[in-house]
Amino acid sequence: MKPAYEHVEFGEDCSVRVYHRRLPRIPFEWHHHPEYELTLTMNSHGKRYIGDAVDDYAAQDLVLVPPDLPHTWSSNKSVEPSAPQVAIVIWFDGDWARRMADCCREYEPLRRLLRRAACGLAFEPPAGEWMRGRLEPLLSHVARERLSAALDILCTLADAPGRPLASPSAFNQTDTGPSGHEPERINRVLSLIDARFAEPLRLADLCAAASLSERTLTRYFVQHIGESVGRYIARVRIGHACRMLGDTSLPISVIATRSGFANVANFNRQFKAAKLTTPAAYRRRFATERAATQDEEARLMERSPSLQRTSKQRRERA
CATH class of the missing domain: 2.60.120.10 (Jelly Rolls)
Structure with missing residues (x-):
């Protein structure tokens, strides 16, 4: 494999x-x-x-x-x-x-x-x-x-x-993977995508970042990443949208724009194809799962209830 x-x-x-x-x-x-x-x-x-x-x-x-x-x-x-x-x-x-x-x-x-x-x-x-x-x-x-x-x-x-x-x-098992300068070139492309995924990305810009032809970059992505450039970018955008759906209360239209999708209809279609659910349903499910794990996370990220009450009382007295 x-x-x-x-x-x-x-x-x-x-x-x-x-x-x-x-x-x-x-x-x-x-x-x-x-x-x-x-x-x-x-x-x-x-x-x-x-x-x-x-x-x-x-x-x-x-x-x-x-x-x-x-x-x-x-x-x-x-x-x-x-x-x-x-x-x-x-x-x-x-x-x-x-x-x-x-x-x-x-x-x-x-x-x-x-x-x-x-x-x-x-x-x-x-x-x-x-x-x-x-x-x-x-x-x-x-x-x-x-x-x-x-x-x-x-x-x-x-x-x-x-x-x-x-x-x-x-180590010979990686012969079909990146070798020589390929990891560095692919990393440059991936870093560019991570930084600018919300913008329109042209294949020519990615090729320039890697100093590769379009044909070579396309072949590298399929061979080493396991998917096309377009599918990878879509996956990065969907991942960002998932984080915003879970962490913010922004309207779905705003999340679509900030995640790099031209319109809500396209966003909904691609999101459902990737996650087998709609953005709205994903947000509801995420909220339910977050509530179920809230007690565990509180032990790591929150003050004890007694300290929280003390801080609140001080603010009320002030």
Whole structure:
């Protein structure tokens, strides 16, 4: 099976990308990307596929995957059925890690970590338990705190016991994926689409960003992304619309315009084809699901009720 090419978006002000994923089950998503990936999987057990290494995994599974090695996790069962399965992911660039080691001797352990992870590295359970205790700063809303926590985790893991996973020949599975300068060129196009999806996008502009002909760019998208340029742009626009439907009370006509659709009719048609429901029905369903998980989110994002009442009383007295 050809692995899908994943574009990892770091953001303009971040050196690492931290992703907090919660879902009822972990689907099989065979993919690769040019970044290193450290993944801690919790409340989940199933199969882990790293290159040609297939293993069972359980709670607090901690694995470091090197660039362009196909991988995925797959699980239909949670350790605790009433709670979601969780994956905490740190993506980082290998050249960035080496530059950090060059500039700061304190980060020399990063070199050892990258060498050990050449074919993937599965850490022993105590390392996963230790990282679990570091999640608060790693999931901070402050980018500097996330960076500090990520560097501390990576440097500590440089000497943590672990075992290699894939054989060197497993990297050949990406021969049908991006190689050479293709990831950089595709990333430039994807970044342009992410920044300007709400505007009319011409194929000629995307080709200019990648320094590719229209025929070559079209072929790259179908081969590496798995869909045409037009379908990818439509998917990005629908994804943005979904976020606005869930996070705002803006009229659907406004959301359609801000998501890059010329008119509401076209938006409704494409949205229903992609999500098998209308935008209005999606918004209602999202509101219901959000209410069902409000108690869980409150533990992470809100003050305790007593502090909220105290603040309210102070405002009323003022």
